[in-house]
Structure formats: C-alpha cells, structure tokens
Amino acid sequence: MMWILVLASAAIAYSMRISLLLFAGRRRLAPAVDRALAAVGPAVIAAMLTANLMTVDDGQPAGPGQLLGVVAAIGVVAKTRNLLAGSASGAAVLALAAWVGG
Amino acid sequence: MTAELTNPIVARDVLAESGACPDVRKPAMRTSTELDRLVGERSARSANLAIARRGGRDISGIAVGYIPMAMTIGAAISRAPGSAIAGWLGAPLIAAGTAHLTITDIVSTGGSLGAAVLAGFFINARLIAYSAGLATWFGGESRPMRLVIGFFTIDATYLLANQRFRSDDPGTEGRRWYFVGMGVVLWSIWTVAMGVGVVLGRGLPGDLGLEWVATFMLVGLVALNLGDRRHLVSAAIGTIVALAAGGIPGVLLPAIAGAAAIAVAVATPPKASPAAVDEARVGSPLPAPDQEAADQ
Numbered sequence: 001m002m003w004i005l006v007l008a009s010a011a012i013a014y015s016m017r018i019s020l021l022l023f024a025g026r027r028r029l030a031p032a033v034d035r036a037l038a039a040v041g042p043a044v045i046a047a048m049l050t051a052n053l054m055t056v057d058d059g060q061p062a063g064p065g066q067l068l069g070v071v072a073a074i075g076v077v078a079k080t081r082n083l084l085a086g087s088a089s090g091a092a093v094l095a096l097a098a099w100v101g102g
Numbered sequence: 103m104t105a106e107l108t109n110p111i112v113a114r115d116v117l118a119e120s121g122a123c124p125d126v127r128k129p130a131m132r133t134s135t136e137l138d139r140l141v142g143e144r145s146a147r148s149a150n151l152a153i154a155r156r157g158g159r160d161i162s163g164i165a166v167g168y169i170p171m172a173m174t175i176g177a178a179i180s181r182a183p184g185s186a187i188a189g190w191l192g193a194p195l196i197a198a199g200t201a202h203l204t205i206t207d208i209v210s211t212g213g214s215l216g217a218a219v220l221a222g223f224f225i226n227a228r229l230i231a232y233s234a235g236l237a238t239w240f241g242g243e244s245r246p247m248r249l250v251i252g253f254f255t256i257d258a259t260y261l262l263a264n265q266r267f268r269s270d271d272p273g274t275e276g277r278r279w280y281f282v283g284m285g286v287v288l289w290s291i292w293t294v295a296m297g298v299g300v301v302l303g304r305g306l307p308g309d310l311g312l313e314w315v316a317t318f319m320l321v322g323l324v325a326l327n328l329g330d331r332r333h334l335v336s337a338a339i340g341t342i343v344a345l346a347a348g349g350i351p352g353v354l355l356p357a358i359a360g361a362a363a364i365a366v367a368v369a370t371p372p373k374a375s376p377a378a379v380d381e382a383r384v385g386s387p388l389p390a391p392d393q394e395a396a397d398q
Contacts, residue, residue: 001183001184001209001215002182002183002184002185002188002189002209003184003185003188004215005184005188005205005209005215005218005219006188006189006191006192006195006196007195008215008219009192009196009201009202009205009218009219009222010192010195010196012219012222012223012226013195013196013197013198013201013222013226013229014195014252014253016226016227016229016230016233017229017232017233017252017253017255018233018248018249018252018253019230019233020230020233020234020237021233021234021236021237021240021241021248021251021252021255022245022248022249022252023237024234024237024241031371032367032368032371034238035332035367035368035371035372036364036367036368037231037234037235037237037238038234038235038238038332038333038336038367039332039335039336039339039363039364039366039367040228040231040234040235040336040360040363040364041228041231041232041234041235041260041261041264041336042324042327042333042336042337042340042363043336043337043339043340043343043359043360043362043363044227044228044231044340044356044359044360044363045228045257045261045320045323045324045337045340046324046336046337046338046339046340046341046344046359047340047341047343047344047347047355047356047358047359048200048228048340048344048355048356049317049320049321049324049344050340050341050344050345051344051347051355052317054344054345066314069314069318070317070318070321073318073321073322073325074321074322074324074325076322077321077322077325077326078325078328081326082163083163083164083167083319083322083323083326084163084166084167086318086319086321086322086325087163087167087315087318087319087322089318090314090315090317090318090321090322091314091315091318094314
C-alpha cells in the first residue's frame with residue numbers, strides 16, 4: 001500500500017509542478033494572465049501559514065510566544081535580508097517566551 | 103624491422119612516417135577561432151557552475167531549517183505500516199513535507215488509500231500556482247529543462263528564485279543554473295535528513311519540537327518578497343482569507359485564497375506611463391520574439 005501511495009502522490013505532485021510550466025511554454029502570456037498567475041503563489045503561502053498559526057495544538061491558535069517569534073523572524077529578515085538570522089531570531093524569541101512563561 | 107617494432111617509441115615513429123596511422127608526435131593544430139570557442143565554452147561553464155553554487159549556497163540555510171521537519175516525517179514513516187523504503191522514497195519524489203506527513207498520518211491511523219491521495223492532492227494544489235509563476239522566468243526553456251525545473255519546484259525554491267531574479271536577474275542561462283543548484287542542494291539535504299529520521303525511527307520523539315524552525319524560514323521567505331507591491335497585496339489577501347475562513351476545510355483554503363488573489367490581480371491593472379511600459383518590456387524575463395525564433 002505504501003508503494004502505491006507514494007508513487008501515486010509523487011505522480012500527482014509532479015504533474016502539478018510541471019502543469020503550467022509546460023503549458024505556458026514559449027507563449028507570451030497576456031498581461032492579465034501573467035498578473036493573475038504571479039498573484040497566486042504568495043496568497044496561497046500566506047493563507048497556509050496563517051491557517052497553521054490559527055491551529056497549532058488541537059485546534060488552538062498560536063500563543064503569544066509563537067506569534068512574537070513570527071514577528072521577530074519577519075522583522076529580522078526584512079532588516080537584514082538574512083533568512084538564517086531571521087529563523088534563529090524567531091527560535092530565540094520562542095525559547096525566551098517559553099522560559100519566561102515557565 | 104620486426105626488431106625495431108618491438109620498441110614502442112621506434113614503432114610509433116616508423117608507423118607515423120609511413121602514414122599508416124596519425125602522427126601523434128605533433129600536437130594537433132587548432133585555429134584561433136576554435137581555441138577562442140574552447141576558452142569561451144570553458145569560461146561559460148565555470149560561470150554557470152558558479153551561479154549554480156550560488157543557488158546552492160543561498161538555499162542551504164533554508165534547507166538546514168527543514169532538517170527537523172524531514173526527520174520528524176522520517177520517524178513517522180518508520181512507525182507507519184508498509185515499506186519504510188517506499189515511504190522514504192517519497193522524500194525526493196513527493197518532496198513536499200506537509201503532504202508527505204499528512205498522507206503518512208492517514209495511512210498510520212487506518213485511513214484509506216484514496217483519502218490519503220486526495221488529501222495530498224489538495225495540499226499540493228499550490229504547486230500549480232508555483233508552476234504558473236515560474237513559467238514567467240522559464241517559459242523560454244526547452245521542454246526537457248522545464249521538466250527538470252518542475253521537479254525542483256517547491257515553496258522555498260519558488261520564493262527564493264522570485265526574490266533573486268527580481269533583484270539580480272542572472273539572465274536566461276543563469277536562472278536555469280541557479281534554480282538547479284538550489285534544487286540539488288535542497289533535495290539532497292531533505293532526502294538524507296528524512297533517511298536519518300527513518301533509520302533512527304522509534305528512537306526519535308514523534309514531535310521534535312523544532313517544527314517552528316521551518317515555519318520561521320517560510321515566514322522569512324515571504325518577508326523577503328514583500329518589497330514587491332503585488333506580492334505584498336497577494337500575501338495580504340491570503341492572510342485575510344485564512345482569517346475569515348474559520349469553517350472552511352484546510353484543504354480548500356489554498357484554492358479559495360488563490361482565487362481571491364487572482365480576482366484582485368485581474369481587476370487592478372498596474373498604472374504605468376507608456377515609457378514605463380516600454381522599460382518593463384525591455385527588462386522582461388521572457389526572450390524577445392526574435393530570440394524566440396532563433397532558439398527554435
């Protein structure tokens with residue numbers, strides 16, 4: 001069962017990955033289509049991240065420490081353009097909040 | 103003569119002077135044009151490899167952040183019924199952590215194959231959006247190369263490529279090498295880390311407690327792209343949809359957020375002067391029509 005599951009899921013995921021990349025090909029997309037396609041990715045990622053923050057543990061939203069960690073990560077990345085520094089800052093704030101909160 | 107030919111050096115000279123074989127004593131003469139071409143090819147190859155290494159270096163920090171998640175999924179695979187090797191092969195083949203973990207959980211808790219595949223389908227629906235977004239940068243590539251680019255498409259490579267190409271576009275060939283460099287590094291680390299998780303298996307806790315590292319990385323990637331106004335608006339729409347979508351099943355959320363972003367993007371064309379439009383065309387990542395014809 002695991003073999004079928006993995007191969008089927010892999011085939012579906014790969015089909016999605018190449019779908020519009022192959023379809024669009026060398027064709028020049030209309031500006032409206034171009035705008036629409038470029039808008040989807042950021043919206044989907046932001047929606048999934050927000051949903052994850054709303055349901056962290058058994059449907060409960062993220063706590064203050066976790067939200068502060070996210071804010072710290074965003075702030076540091078926006079300031080330094082360094083992802084590792086941003087992630088480390090988020091983790092540090094999260095650990096600090098957990099320590100303060102006992 | 104026979105005795106002379108027992109000495110390999112003498113035999114070489116004799117055969118060369120008789121014309122029986124090419125004279126290997128003289129270096130082959132190359133025209134300056136050919137030499138220029140060889141030097142050019144070598145320097146172009148070096149430049150491409152440098153760009154690929156840059157891509158690998160840029161994504162390595164993100165890839166490290168994904169290690170705890172990969173190990174967590176590996177541990178879950180070792181506990182799930184069925185072949186652990188098959189589950190681990192999902193690392194390079196599915197290459198999408200949330201979907202991989204979800205389908206493994208469904209199987210572990212006795213769910214049906216159909217339910218697991220369907221859940222994976224909805225969670226990965228965002229890959230269609232990434233495919234569309236990358237077509238802007240890689241639409242001019244050959245079909246085999248687009249198949250390779252597609253294989254390495256996931257949140258991190260998509261977001262980092264967009265950020266890099268908008269701020270410092272390395273050109274058609276550079277984009278290709280940069281993306282493949284990112285993909286090779288990310289896929290390798292992800293696959294090895296999940297393999298470690300499978301091997302350590304039950305020795306690892308089900309939840310390593312480090313899943314927030316991956317979340318912070320993803321949040322940071324979104325933040326990196328927020329300098330672009332269109333990106334900022336789209337991310338804001340996705341956030342608002344998620345906040346408002348209390349009762350909507352999580353698997354439908356990406357589709358609804360994507361549809362809302364499309365509606366807003368289509369309804370609000372950018373305001374630009376004719377000069378700005380011309381400038382944007384010059385800087386377009388797609389090849390010019392004459393270049394397209396030459397490529398074909």
